[in-house]
Amino acid sequence: MNRHLSRRTVAKSALLASAALLLDAGRARAALGGLVPALPAPTGRHPVGRHSCYLVDTSRRDPWASETPFRELMLTVYYPACSVAGRAPAPQLPPQAADAFGQILPQTPLQLPGPGVDWAGTLSHSCEDAAPLPGRRPVLVHSPGGGDPRGLGTTLAEELVSHGAVVVSVDHPGDALAVEFPGTTPFRRDQVRTTVLRGDPRDQPDVFRTMIDARIADLHFVLERLRHAADLPLPPGLAATLDLRRLGVYGHSAGATAVSEVLHEDRRIRAGINLEGYLDSPSGELLPVAAQGVDRPLLLVGSTEFTHRREMDRSWSALLARAGRTVRRALVADADHWVFTDFAAVLPQLQAAGLITAERRNAVIGSVPPAVSVPEVRRTIRRFFARHLTV
Numbered sequence: 001m002n003r004h005l006s007r008r009t010v011a012k013s014a015l016l017a018s019a020a021l022l023l024d025a026g027r028a029r030a031a032l033g034g035l036v037p038a039l040p041a042p043t044g045r046h047p048v049g050r051h052s053c054y055l056v057d058t059s060r061r062d063p064w065a066s067e068t069p070f071r072e073l074m075l076t077v078y079y080p081a082c083s084v085a086g087r088a089p090a091p092q093l094p095p096q097a098a099d100a101f102g103q104i105l106p107q108t109p110l111q112l113p114g115p116g117v118d119w120a121g122t123l124s125h126s127c128e129d130a131a132p133l134p135g136r137r138p139v140l141v142h143s144p145g146g147g148d149p150r151g152l153g154t155t156l157a158e159e160l161v162s163h164g165a166v167v168v169s170v171d172h173p174g175d176a177l178a179v180e181f182p183g184t185t186p187f188r189r190d191q192v193r194t195t196v197l198r199g200d201p202r203d204q205p206d207v208f209r210t211m212i213d214a215r216i217a218d219l220h221f222v223l224e225r226l227r228h229a230a231d232l233p234l235p236p237g238l239a240a241t242l243d244l245r246r247l248g249v250y251g252h253s254a255g256a257t258a259v260s261e262v263l264h265e266d267r268r269i270r271a272g273i274n275l276e277g278y279l280d281s282p283s284g285e286l287l288p289v290a291a292q293g294v295d296r297p298l299l300l301v302g303s304t305e306f307t308h309r310r311e312m313d314r315s316w317s318a319l320l321a322r323a324g325r326t327v328r329r330a331l332v333a334d335a336d337h338w339v340f341t342d343f344a345a346v347l348p349q350l351q352a353a354g355l356i357t358a359e360r361r362n363a364v365i366g367s368v369p370p371a372v373s374v375p376e377v378r379r380t381i382r383r384f385f386a387r388h389l390t391v
Contacts, residue, residue: 035117038123039122042156044164045163047162049235055074077234079161081130097151100118105177122199137168138243141250142170143218175195179193211254250273260277273385278335293319299380302332338365
């Protein structure tokens with residue numbers, strides 16, 4: 001079943017809200033670093049805490065670095081907090097990762113600017129290591145898009161947490177544009193690890209397969225560690241809030257591909273959301289989730305302006321034909337592929353500041369205003385998980 005999430009007719013109040021967002025962003029300029037993009041605040045009643053977590057999987061080698069005998073991961077755990085009064089909000093990206101992100105971004109197919117934007121200055125609406133709010137919370141594991149650092153999913157993660165969930169956002173080093181670790185190792189001499197990707201992985205079948213296989217293994221490892229959360233280095237009391245009987249997954253692009261397959265493989269996951277991720281290889285071979293179907297709720301969310309939507313539809317249609325009513329589909333009108341990330345709110349600010357053209361903004365997130373796209377995407381994801389996990 002298809003349905004459009006947003007309409008071409010935009011309410012006057014929504015346009016005014018969008019204008020206000022851009023005006024506020026235009027005022028928030030750092031004296032030396034350029035434009036400081038602003039992220040929209042979450043709408044729920046809970047303040048948001050966050051904790052960065054370093055994990056090592058000693059059971060496998062790093063697929064992108066043959067000299068490394070283990071797999072390192074970085075997570076951000078977002079959670080409802082008792083209070084964040086008097087605490088400074090955490091940055092969207094860690095400082096060294098943000099610097100690397102700004103240097104590499106202009107070289108990617110997105111063609112977005114590094115100079116003129118203070119990527120390190122962008123703040124979240126969550127506070128590091130705030131005291132967790134007691135209670136039992138559904139857990140949502142998030143995998144970002146190919147090449148994207150986990151911080152590009154900050155806005156959506158904070159929204160879900162403000163309404164009562166715990167979100168675990170996973171970085172996939174070697175793939176992600178820039179990942180900052182707590183320190184170095186004998187095998188990794190730099191604190192920041194940058195991407196090995198060059199161009200679109202869908203144009204390189206072996207690279208695409210490695211990326212998806214690595215992400216699936218990463219997510220299985222994280223899920224297993226969460227089942228022993230008391231052993232993780234988390235703020236006091238946080239592990240006790242994780243209700244893994246209400247476990248969901250969501251991801252964007254390559255992350256969506258990976259979480260869909262993990263949902264298929266791990267029956268302990270109750271529901272998942274695929275934000276515009278392929279369910280086949282570049283050769284057209286269906287992943288098991290599409291070839292065999294899935295018997296738990298999965299929402300496929302796409303954008304109407306995505307250049308490769310017809311290509312992606314082949315694998316989505318295969319799944320829909322096998323899955324019956326457990327799989328549903330939705331579309332965001334006037335939107336493009338990265339509308340499901342923080343770029344939905346950030347790129348209109350860059351356009352208003354003259355740092356990108358309307359054509360470049362539209363090629364990445366579409367023409368839909370952030371006052372429409374951000375609430376629609378948030379609401380759709382929140383309602384889906386509320387229905388199936390009681391978020």
